[in-house]
Amino acid sequence: MPTHEWTLADDRPGMGGPRKGRKALIAVLVIVGAIALFVVLRPFAPGLGEQGGPKLGHRTYNAKVGCQVDSSGDSGTVTIDGTISGDAPHFTVTVEVLDAATKQRLAVRTFEVRGTTKFGGTTPAQAPLGPAGIECRISKVV
Structure with a gap:
């Protein structure tokens, strides 16, 4: 007979549990951070600045x-x-x-x-x- 601990666990097949959501959040934060870094550094990169004068x-x-x-x-x-x-x-x-x-x-x-x-x-x-x-x-x- 299962114990109380076993009956409360969500061990259904295909469920990633709390770690799956955490990995997705980290991936989204990395992508957003890379885009923000590109936007901030863009004016300083040669050839990528605004299209004004040379x-x-x-x-x-x-x-x-x-x-x-x-x-x-x-x-x-x-x-x-x-x-x-x-x-x-x-x-x-x-x-x-x-x-x-x-x-x-x-x-x-x-x-x-x-x-x-x-x-x-x-x-x-x-x-x-x-x-x-x-x-x-x-x-x-x-």
Whole structure:
């Protein structure tokens, strides 16, 4: 004959008892904690911040670049003029010169910008250039 202790126990097949509910609660808390951590750290992760201006670590910057080409035969010279401003005291700006039609890279030039907001200079470019001209873009800012 069973004892009183045996008759009060809920030992039916398939019942997990109190431990099953506790495991589910822990799993839910871990998932909620991971989501909260992601939301809190998102502004600090590169590339995951808000879609405003370009970011340099925690600093923002604004940059513009323009270029002009002088070519003859198989050689050419590109004059690059640009400005950059932001929270940092200095920047390293890399500019790519592309054929406007084919997007083929014709030249690359890196500028160290310290104590000013302007940068520029000339660089040789591969020629011949296409009929659509050239396009300059800032490919990297450090």
